[in-house]
Amino acid sequence: MSTATAPTPTIAPASPRRLVDFVLRARTFGILGVLALFVLITTAIQPRFLHADNIRFILATTALYALVSVGETFVVITRNVDLSVGSVVGLSAYVSANMFQAHHGIPIPVVFLVGLGVGLACGVVTGVITAVGRVPSLVVTLAMLYIIRGVDTIIVGSGQVVANALPNSFINIFHATVLGIPDIAIAVAIVVAIAAYYLRSFRSGRELYAMGSDPDAARLGGIPIGRRIFGAFVLSGALAGLGGVLWATQYNTIDATAATGLELQVIAAVVVGGVAIFGGSGSVVGAALGALLLQTISSALNVLGVPSLWTMAISGFLLLVAITLDRGIQLWLAAALRRRRVHLGA
Amino acid sequence: MEPERRTLRDRIAPLIRWESGLAIALVGVLILGNSISSQFFSSYNIFTLCTNIGDLALLALPMTLIIITGEIDLSVASVLAVSAETLGALWTHHWPMALIFVVCLVIGATAGLINGLLITRVGLPSLAVTIGTLTLYRGLANVILGASTVSNFPAPFNTLGVNGFLGIPWLSWSVAIFLVCAVITGVMLRMTPFGRSLYAIGLSQEAAFHAGIRVKRTKLLLFVASGVVAAAVGMLYAFELSSAGENIGIGFELQVVTIVLLGGVSIFGGKGTILGVALAAFVYAGLRSALLLTPSFNENDFEVVSGGLLILSVLIPNTASFVQRARMLMRRGHVRDRRKVLALADAEVLDRD
Numbered sequence: 001m002s003t004a005t006a007p008t009p010t011i012a013p014a015s016p017r018r019l020v021d022f023v024l025r026a027r028t029f030g031i032l033g034v035l036a037l038f039v040l041i042t043t044a045i046q047p048r049f050l051h052a053d054n055i056r057f058i059l060a061t062t063a064l065y066a067l068v069s070v071g072e073t074f075v076v077i078t079r080n081v082d083l084s085v086g087s088v089v090g091l092s093a094y095v096s097a098n099m100f101q102a103h104h105g106i107p108i109p110v111v112f113l114v115g116l117g118v119g120l121a122c123g124v125v126t127g128v129i130t131a132v133g134r135v136p137s138l139v140v141t142l143a144m145l146y147i148i149r150g151v152d153t154i155i156v157g158s159g160q161v162v163a164n165a166l167p168n169s170f171i172n173i174f175h176a177t178v179l180g181i182p183d184i185a186i187a188v189a190i191v192v193a194i195a196a197y198y199l200r201s202f203r204s205g206r207e208l209y210a211m212g213s214d215p216d217a218a219r220l221g222g223i224p225i226g227r228r229i230f231g232a233f234v235l236s237g238a239l240a241g242l243g244g245v246l247w248a249t250q251y252n253t254i255d256a257t258a259a260t261g262l263e264l265q266v267i268a269a270v271v272v273g274g275v276a277i278f279g280g281s282g283s284v285v286g287a288a289l290g291a292l293l294l295q296t297i298s299s300a301l302n303v304l305g306v307p308s309l310w311t312m313a314i315s316g317f318l319l320l321v322a323i324t325l326d327r328g329i330q331l332w333l334a335a336a337l338r339r340r341r342v343h344l345g346a
Numbered sequence: 347m348e349p350e351r352r353t354l355r356d357r358i359a360p361l362i363r364w365e366s367g368l369a370i371a372l373v374g375v376l377i378l379g380n381s382i383s384s385q386f387f388s389s390y391n392i393f394t395l396c397t398n399i400g401d402l403a404l405l406a407l408p409m410t411l412i413i414i415t416g417e418i419d420l421s422v423a424s425v426l427a428v429s430a431e432t433l434g435a436l437w438t439h440h441w442p443m444a445l446i447f448v449v450c451l452v453i454g455a456t457a458g459l460i461n462g463l464l465i466t467r468v469g470l471p472s473l474a475v476t477i478g479t480l481t482l483y484r485g486l487a488n489v490i491l492g493a494s495t496v497s498n499f500p501a502p503f504n505t506l507g508v509n510g511f512l513g514i515p516w517l518s519w520s521v522a523i524f525l526v527c528a529v530i531t532g533v534m535l536r537m538t539p540f541g542r543s544l545y546a547i548g549l550s551q552e553a554a555f556h557a558g559i560r561v562k563r564t565k566l567l568l569f570v571a572s573g574v575v576a577a578a579v580g581m582l583y584a585f586e587l588s589s590a591g592e593n594i595g596i597g598f599e600l601q602v603v604t605i606v607l608l609g610g611v612s613i614f615g616g617k618g619t620i621l622g623v624a625l626a627a628f629v630y631a632g633l634r635s636a637l638l639l640t641p642s643f644n645e646n647d648f649e650v651v652s653g654g655l656l657i658l659s660v661l662i663p664n665t666a667s668f669v670q671r672a673r674m675l676m677r678r679g680h681v682r683d684r685r686k687v688l689a690l691a692d693a694e695v696l697d698r699d
Binding site for chain 2: 081129133134135136138139140142143144145146147149150151153154256264267268271277278307309310311312313314315316317319320323324327
């Protein structure tokens with residue numbers, strides 16, 4: 001390649017690494033920009049949007065999606081996908097909320113543990129089949145989507161959990177706030193922070209990225225691929241299990257169709273948040289912001305009086321815009337790095 | 347290898363195929379169905395079985411071609427819904443049926459074109475694109491009719507789900523159409539340069555490109571075809587139900603992918619036959635019908651069964667090839683240690699050398 005014949009002046013003598021970091025950070029802040037834009041426009045048309053109650057509601061509903069997105073991000077970074085989270089949330093929501101019907105006066109932490117346990121069990125099954133059987137996760141989790149939903153339907157039968165059966169202290173979890181911020185949003189923010197720190201600074205966290213960037217190289221580099229994939233699926237299942245309990249606190253009435261199709265919204269959040277669907281790049285903070293953006297938009301449409309029918313179409317459209325933009329950034333970055341390398345004479 | 351060393355094993359080997367396994371499974375399912383209930387082979391039951399599977403099987407045809415090239419189209423059920431609801435909306439506005447057909451097919455082609463352009467020209471992964479359009483198209487479909495349902499379709503169409511094909515009481519229109527289309531697609535895939543090029547693309551896009559195959563154009567064409575078929579099936583399905591309304595065909599994409607993978611098509615591309623997919627469709631439908639005839643079994647329980655089938659359909663070939671690699675290594679005699687053999691057979695990277 002002799003593109004060096006047409007030298008272009010370098011703008012900044014930054015190292016390629018710093019450029020990549022900058023662009024990736026800009027990608028995350030880009031979501032915040034879009035978010036701010038949406039909030040501004042909506043508030044200009046309908047000031048009610050910025051009312052404290054509405055903000056609180058948006059944060060509380062985001063919590064569930066952000067939590068499940070964290071697990072999904074771990075899986076997607078390794079170049080896998082978990083389509084079963086919607087079914088796990090549904091099963092966990094019913095099983096955990098049903099504990100109140102089955103055992104009166106059961107302490108709430110135990111219910112959360114039950115939800116976590118249900119999620120863990122689902123994650124372990126998915127993880128074992130994917131990691132030991134060496135089969136594509138797309139197929140396995142598609143099958144688990146059916147199987148877990150089927151098990152859910154069998155367990156639920158024609159019954160359902162109704163709000164009357166739930167203690168007020170449980171229902172209040174969704175509404176409780178500290179300094180005006182919903183408790184569950186704070187809890188999920190802490191989970192996101194821990195996950196982000198783990199992915200950034202732990203060896204095994206970095207290995208997840210390596211696996212997603214180049215599975216063959218990662219294997220030859222001695223990364224225990226199977227164990228890492230298993231771990232990612234177990235985490236995804238566990239967080240979806242906890243998400244199920246949050247679902248129960250929010251909706252209170254739970255039948256066998258609870259959280260159907262949630263996996264699509266979670267994947268949309270993750271992808272809008274800048275996690276590459278073929279692995280190797282992205283952050284949990286981005287995914288959580290993606291979830292926040294989607295919930296904000298859905299609430300904005302609601303406040304603006306757009307029929308809720310449109311919400312689905314718009315979230316699909318946003319997903320397409322996000323991946324198209326990412327592709328553009330990726331191509332631009334690759335070109336920029338190539339130009340720079342020529343300059344450095346490397 | 348010298349001809350006299352051809353053992354019985356070598357002669358049987360070509361018969362050991364995924365398709366033969368499916369054929370045996372189909373016979374097994376039919377025997378099972380008959381032993382569960384004498385109603386199984388009644389013309390009414392076979393007709394119900396056919397109407398249930400025909401539409402899914404039709405959607406599975408373009409899906410097979412797309413998966414063979416290494417892509418996937420998860421938006422088919424949403425395109426189906428857009429088409430069905432457009433049909434309903436336009437019919438209530440008293441449009442002539444022929445014009446509605448054209449409009450729906452054009453909508454399907456456009457939907458497929460959008461998928462195809464984003465995948466081939468922008469270069470986005472089909473999984474992400476079609477998850478996006480799954481949501482987008484389903485959202486648009488919801489907007490078209492809202493919560494209302496249209497069911498007053500005119501005479502020749504509203505009986506499609508009740509009357510058999512050309513007066514044959516047990517054969518539904520959808521299955522008859524499927525069989526014709528399957529033969530055409532199967533011949534195209536096996537005999538024509540276009541069909542063979544799909545396998546080449548699935549095995550190695552780059553090699554196919556350098557061999558002069560127009561990879562992008564081929565994929566674009568397949569996605570458009572998938573959209574058109576989904577739109578056509580949408581109309582057929584609405585006529586069979588004699589209604590078009592909210593949530594029509596929701597979740598079909600998963601069942602279609604299940605059938606295709608059960609048919610022995612590799613999710614990584616480059617492998618699979620129409621015969622396998624057709625057999626898989628009937629195994630799927632037969633098993634469902636047989637199980638539903640047992641008194642204690644209901645519709646929802648089948649979700650577990652079909653999920654289990656899907657996992658088996660990828661686990662079995664994987665395990666088989668693992669065992670084969672391990673045996674090959676053993677026979678070569680390079681490695682004697684059992685654990686080492688397993689590790690080597692496990693490492694696909696090393697095995698490729």
